[in-house]
Amino acid sequence: MLDKLAFAGVRFSYGDQPILHDFDLRVGKGEFISLIGPSGIGKSTLFQLVAGLLQPQAGSITINGTLMENRLGMVGYMPQRDALLPWRTVVENAALPLEIKGVSKKEAQERVRGELPRYGLSEWADAYPTELSGGMRQRVSFLRALLSGTDIMLLDEPFSSLDGITRMEMQEWLMEMWQETGSTMLMITHDIDEAILLADRVIVLTGKPIEKPVELQVNMERPRTTGYRNRAEFLSLREEIWELLRQNVGKQSIGREV
Numbered sequence: 001m002l003d004k005l006a007f008a009g010v011r012f013s014y015g016d017q018p019i020l021h022d023f024d025l026r027v028g029k030g031e032f033i034s035l036i037g038p039s040g041i042g043k044s045t046l047f048q049l050v051a052g053l054l055q056p057q058a059g060s061i062t063i064n065g066t067l068m069e070n071r072l073g074m075v076g077y078m079p080q081r082d083a084l085l086p087w088r089t090v091v092e093n094a095a096l097p098l099e100i101k102g103v104s105k106k107e108a109q110e111r112v113r114g115e116l117p118r119y120g121l122s123e124w125a126d127a128y129p130t131e132l133s134g135g136m137r138q139r140v141s142f143l144r145a146l147l148s149g150t151d152i153m154l155l156d157e158p159f160s161s162l163d164g165i166t167r168m169e170m171q172e173w174l175m176e177m178w179q180e181t182g183s184t185m186l187m188i189t190h191d192i193d194e195a196i197l198l199a200d201r202v203i204v205l206t207g208k209p210i211e212k213p214v215e216l217q218v219n220m221e222r223p224r225t226t227g228y229r230n231r232a233e234f235l236s237l238r239e240e241i242w243e244l245l246r247q248n249v250g251k252q253s254i255g256r257e258v
Protein backbone atom coordinates (compact mmCIF):
# COMPACT_ATOMS: atom_id res chain seq x y z
CA MET A 1 0.00 0.00 0.00
CA LEU A 2 1.18 3.52 -0.82
CA ASP A 3 2.32 5.51 2.21
CA LYS A 4 0.25 8.58 2.97
CA LEU A 5 3.26 10.21 4.57
CA ALA A 6 6.87 9.04 4.62
CA PHE A 7 10.10 10.32 6.14
CA ALA A 8 13.15 8.61 4.63
CA GLY A 9 16.63 9.22 6.01
CA VAL A 10 15.68 12.68 7.24
CA ARG A 11 18.32 14.79 8.96
CA PHE A 12 17.53 18.07 10.65
CA SER A 13 19.36 20.30 13.11
CA TYR A 14 19.05 23.83 14.47
CA GLY A 15 22.58 25.17 14.00
CA ASP A 16 24.80 22.68 15.81
CA GLN A 17 21.90 21.14 17.76
CA PRO A 18 20.93 17.89 16.01
CA ILE A 19 17.24 16.94 16.21
CA LEU A 20 16.79 14.12 13.65
CA HIS A 21 19.41 11.84 12.20
CA ASP A 22 18.63 9.38 9.43
CA PHE A 23 15.02 9.37 10.59
CA ASP A 24 12.45 7.07 8.98
CA LEU A 25 8.71 7.05 9.54
CA ARG A 26 6.01 5.60 7.34
CA VAL A 27 2.35 6.36 7.89
CA GLY A 28 -0.39 4.52 6.01
CA LYS A 29 -3.55 6.14 4.70
CA GLY A 30 -6.16 6.43 7.43
CA GLU A 31 -3.75 5.43 10.21
CA PHE A 32 -3.82 7.01 13.67
CA ILE A 33 -0.31 7.55 15.03
CA SER A 34 0.59 8.83 18.51
CA LEU A 35 3.98 10.44 19.06
CA ILE A 36 5.27 10.49 22.60
CA GLY A 37 8.64 11.59 23.95
CA PRO A 38 10.43 13.78 26.46
CA SER A 39 10.00 17.53 26.38
CA GLY A 40 12.29 19.26 23.94
CA ILE A 41 13.14 16.12 21.94
CA GLY A 42 11.77 17.58 18.69
CA LYS A 43 8.10 16.58 18.39
CA SER A 44 6.91 20.03 17.25
CA THR A 45 9.89 20.23 14.90
CA LEU A 46 8.69 16.98 13.34
CA PHE A 47 5.27 18.53 12.71
CA GLN A 48 6.83 21.64 11.20
CA LEU A 49 8.78 19.38 8.85
CA VAL A 50 5.58 17.55 7.84
CA ALA A 51 3.86 20.88 7.13
CA GLY A 52 6.82 22.16 5.13
CA LEU A 53 7.46 25.08 7.51
CA LEU A 54 10.93 23.54 7.87
CA GLN A 55 12.83 21.57 5.22
CA PRO A 56 15.05 18.53 5.89
CA GLN A 57 18.80 19.03 5.45
CA ALA A 58 19.06 15.49 4.08
CA GLY A 59 16.60 12.76 3.15
CA SER A 60 13.05 13.20 1.92
CA ILE A 61 9.50 13.77 3.11
CA THR A 62 6.78 12.60 0.75
CA ILE A 63 3.00 12.87 0.83
CA ASN A 64 1.11 10.34 -1.31
CA GLY A 65 4.49 9.27 -2.65
CA THR A 66 5.23 12.75 -4.00
CA LEU A 67 8.08 14.98 -2.98
CA MET A 68 7.02 18.61 -2.64
CA GLU A 69 8.47 21.59 -0.82
CA ASN A 70 5.24 23.34 0.00
CA ARG A 71 3.23 20.90 2.06
CA LEU A 72 1.33 23.52 4.04
CA GLY A 73 -1.92 23.17 2.10
CA MET A 74 -1.71 19.39 2.38
CA VAL A 75 -2.17 19.15 6.15
CA GLY A 76 -4.57 20.39 8.80
CA TYR A 77 -2.98 21.55 12.05
CA MET A 78 -4.69 21.65 15.44
CA PRO A 79 -2.56 23.42 18.05
CA GLN A 80 -2.45 22.89 21.81
CA ARG A 81 -4.44 26.04 22.47
CA ASP A 82 -7.31 26.59 20.10
CA ALA A 83 -6.15 29.98 18.73
CA LEU A 84 -9.71 30.93 17.76
CA LEU A 85 -10.15 34.59 16.82
CA PRO A 86 -12.17 36.16 19.64
CA TRP A 87 -13.93 38.64 17.37
CA ARG A 88 -15.24 35.92 15.05
CA THR A 89 -18.20 33.65 15.80
CA VAL A 90 -17.99 29.84 15.67
CA VAL A 91 -19.11 29.80 12.04
CA GLU A 92 -16.79 32.66 11.08
CA ASN A 93 -13.79 31.02 12.77
CA ALA A 94 -14.36 27.61 11.18
CA ALA A 95 -15.06 29.12 7.74
CA LEU A 96 -11.76 31.02 7.69
CA PRO A 97 -9.62 28.38 5.90
CA LEU A 98 -12.25 27.99 3.18
CA GLU A 99 -12.37 31.76 2.67
CA ILE A 100 -8.56 31.82 2.44
CA LYS A 101 -8.80 29.16 -0.27
CA GLY A 102 -11.08 31.52 -2.23
CA VAL A 103 -14.50 30.06 -1.38
CA SER A 104 -17.06 32.87 -1.06
CA LYS A 105 -17.95 33.89 2.48
CA LYS A 106 -21.58 32.82 2.05
CA GLU A 107 -20.73 29.40 0.65
CA ALA A 108 -18.00 28.81 3.27
CA GLN A 109 -20.34 29.64 6.11
CA GLU A 110 -23.13 27.47 4.71
CA ARG A 111 -20.75 24.54 4.50
CA VAL A 112 -19.65 25.07 8.09
CA ARG A 113 -23.26 25.29 9.30
CA GLY A 114 -23.90 21.93 7.63
CA GLU A 115 -21.00 20.41 9.60
CA LEU A 116 -21.92 21.78 13.03
CA PRO A 117 -24.48 19.12 14.10
CA ARG A 118 -21.90 16.34 14.19
CA TYR A 119 -19.68 18.57 16.29
CA GLY A 120 -22.52 19.13 18.78
CA LEU A 121 -22.33 22.84 17.97
CA SER A 122 -25.56 23.60 16.05
CA GLU A 123 -26.86 25.76 18.89
CA TRP A 124 -23.59 27.66 19.08
CA ALA A 125 -23.13 28.69 15.45
CA ASP A 126 -23.28 32.40 16.19
CA ALA A 127 -21.62 32.36 19.61
CA TYR A 128 -18.20 33.89 20.25
CA PRO A 129 -15.29 31.78 21.56
CA THR A 130 -15.53 33.28 25.07
CA GLU A 131 -19.06 31.87 25.38
CA LEU A 132 -17.88 28.28 24.74
CA SER A 133 -16.52 25.56 27.05
CA GLY A 134 -12.96 24.27 26.52
CA GLY A 135 -14.21 21.11 24.82
CA MET A 136 -16.43 23.09 22.43
CA ARG A 137 -13.55 25.39 21.53
CA GLN A 138 -11.37 22.40 20.68
CA ARG A 139 -14.13 20.96 18.50
CA VAL A 140 -14.31 24.25 16.54
CA SER A 141 -10.53 24.21 16.29
CA PHE A 142 -10.64 20.62 14.98
CA LEU A 143 -13.26 21.52 12.36
CA ARG A 144 -11.19 24.49 11.23
CA ALA A 145 -8.08 22.29 10.92
CA LEU A 146 -10.02 19.69 8.95
CA LEU A 147 -11.29 22.35 6.55
CA SER A 148 -7.83 23.84 6.07
CA GLY A 149 -6.00 20.67 5.04
CA THR A 150 -6.64 17.64 2.98
CA ASP A 151 -6.83 14.38 4.82
CA ILE A 152 -3.76 14.53 7.04
CA MET A 153 -4.34 15.99 10.48
CA LEU A 154 -1.54 17.03 12.85
CA LEU A 155 -2.79 17.28 16.42
CA ASP A 156 -0.30 18.92 18.79
CA GLU A 157 -1.31 17.97 22.34
CA PRO A 158 -4.92 18.81 21.45
CA PHE A 159 -6.43 18.15 24.87
CA SER A 160 -3.67 19.21 27.26
CA SER A 161 -5.51 22.34 28.41
CA LEU A 162 -8.77 20.50 29.21
CA ASP A 163 -9.93 19.13 32.57
CA GLY A 164 -9.82 15.34 33.03
CA ILE A 165 -13.52 14.62 32.40
CA THR A 166 -13.73 16.81 29.28
CA ARG A 167 -10.49 15.29 28.08
CA MET A 168 -11.93 11.75 28.25
CA GLU A 169 -15.10 12.88 26.45
CA MET A 170 -13.00 14.50 23.74
CA GLN A 171 -10.84 11.39 23.32
CA GLU A 172 -13.93 9.30 22.60
CA TRP A 173 -15.26 12.03 20.31
CA LEU A 174 -11.98 12.20 18.38
CA MET A 175 -11.97 8.42 17.86
CA GLU A 176 -15.46 8.72 16.34
CA MET A 177 -14.39 11.62 14.11
CA TRP A 178 -11.35 9.72 12.95
CA GLN A 179 -13.48 6.75 11.95
CA GLU A 180 -16.09 8.97 10.25
CA THR A 181 -13.64 11.10 8.26
CA GLY A 182 -11.09 8.39 7.42
CA SER A 183 -8.35 11.02 7.88
CA THR A 184 -4.75 10.11 8.61
CA MET A 185 -3.94 11.48 12.05
CA LEU A 186 -0.69 12.16 13.87
CA MET A 187 -1.08 13.22 17.48
CA ILE A 188 1.60 14.49 19.85
CA THR A 189 0.80 13.78 23.47
CA HIS A 190 2.59 13.58 26.81
CA ASP A 191 -0.10 11.28 28.18
CA ILE A 192 0.75 7.57 27.77
CA ASP A 193 -2.87 6.42 28.21
CA GLU A 194 -4.09 8.86 25.57
CA ALA A 195 -1.32 7.76 23.20
CA ILE A 196 -2.35 4.10 23.48
CA LEU A 197 -6.12 4.53 23.56
CA LEU A 198 -6.37 6.47 20.31
CA ALA A 199 -3.65 5.00 18.16
CA ASP A 200 -2.98 2.17 15.78
CA ARG A 201 0.72 2.69 16.49
CA VAL A 202 2.58 4.56 19.21
CA ILE A 203 5.93 6.04 18.18
CA VAL A 204 8.22 6.56 21.16
CA LEU A 205 10.81 9.24 20.41
CA THR A 206 14.04 9.09 22.40
CA GLY A 207 17.68 10.04 21.90
CA LYS A 208 19.37 13.18 20.75
CA PRO A 209 19.26 13.26 17.82
CA ILE A 210 16.20 11.06 17.33
CA GLU A 211 17.41 8.20 15.20
CA LYS A 212 15.51 4.95 15.59
CA PRO A 213 12.09 5.59 17.06
CA VAL A 214 10.49 2.60 18.79
CA GLU A 215 7.18 1.72 17.16
CA LEU A 216 4.57 -0.18 19.16
CA GLN A 217 1.49 -1.63 17.52
CA VAL A 218 -1.80 -1.25 19.44
CA ASN A 219 -3.83 -4.29 18.53
CA MET A 220 -7.03 -3.60 20.46
CA GLU A 221 -10.23 -3.71 18.40
CA ARG A 222 -12.31 -0.65 17.61
CA PRO A 223 -14.50 1.13 18.44
CA ARG A 224 -12.66 1.65 21.72
CA THR A 225 -13.88 3.38 24.85
CA THR A 226 -11.95 4.96 27.69
CA GLY A 227 -12.75 1.76 29.65
CA TYR A 228 -10.04 -0.01 27.61
CA ARG A 229 -7.52 1.53 29.98
CA ASN A 230 -8.05 -1.35 32.40
CA ARG A 231 -7.34 -4.16 29.97
CA ALA A 232 -4.28 -6.34 30.47
CA GLU A 233 -2.83 -5.58 27.01
CA PHE A 234 -3.30 -1.85 27.64
CA LEU A 235 -1.48 -2.02 30.98
CA SER A 236 1.41 -3.97 29.54
CA LEU A 237 1.83 -1.46 26.66
CA ARG A 238 1.75 1.38 29.19
CA GLU A 239 4.51 -0.28 31.20
CA GLU A 240 6.60 -0.83 28.08
CA ILE A 241 6.30 2.82 26.98
CA TRP A 242 7.04 4.10 30.46
CA GLU A 243 10.19 1.93 30.63
CA LEU A 244 11.38 3.40 27.32
CA LEU A 245 10.72 6.94 28.50
CA ARG A 246 12.14 6.36 31.98
CA GLN A 247 15.52 5.55 30.46
CA ASN A 248 15.59 9.18 29.33
CA VAL A 249 14.62 10.71 32.65
CA GLY A 250 17.59 12.61 33.94
CA LYS A 251 18.80 13.25 30.42
CA GLN A 252 15.68 15.24 29.61
CA SER A 253 12.51 16.09 31.48
CA ILE A 254 9.40 14.15 30.60
CA GLY A 255 6.25 16.20 29.92
CA ARG A 256 4.36 17.16 33.02
CA GLU A 257 1.42 14.83 32.51
CA VAL A 258 3.29 11.51 32.49
Ligand SMILES: Nc1ncnc2c1ncn2[C@@H]1O[C@H](COP(=O)(O)OP(=O)(O)OP(=O)(O)O)[C@@H](O)[C@H]1O
Pocket residue numbers: 014019038039040041042043044045046255
Ligand atom coordinates in the same frame (compact mmCIF):
# COMPACT_ATOMS: atom_id res chain seq x y z
N1 LIG B 1 13.46 27.81 15.89
C1 LIG B 1 14.34 27.18 16.70
N2 LIG B 1 15.65 27.55 16.73
C2 LIG B 1 16.54 26.90 17.51
N3 LIG B 1 16.22 25.88 18.33
C3 LIG B 1 14.93 25.48 18.36
C4 LIG B 1 13.94 26.12 17.56
N4 LIG B 1 12.74 25.51 17.81
C5 LIG B 1 12.99 24.55 18.72
N5 LIG B 1 14.30 24.53 19.06
C6 LIG B 1 14.95 23.59 20.00
O1 LIG B 1 14.88 22.31 19.43
C7 LIG B 1 14.55 21.33 20.42
C8 LIG B 1 13.27 20.62 20.01
O2 LIG B 1 12.19 21.52 20.12
P1 LIG B 1 10.67 21.07 19.89
O3 LIG B 1 9.80 22.23 20.20
O4 LIG B 1 10.54 20.44 18.56
O5 LIG B 1 10.51 19.93 21.00
P2 LIG B 1 9.19 19.23 21.59
O6 LIG B 1 9.52 17.79 21.74
O7 LIG B 1 8.03 19.57 20.76
O8 LIG B 1 9.07 19.91 23.02
P3 LIG B 1 7.78 20.06 23.99
O9 LIG B 1 7.35 18.67 24.31
O10 LIG B 1 8.34 20.77 25.17
O11 LIG B 1 6.76 20.86 23.24
C9 LIG B 1 14.46 22.08 21.73
O12 LIG B 1 15.69 21.96 22.39
C10 LIG B 1 14.21 23.51 21.32
O13 LIG B 1 14.76 24.39 22.27
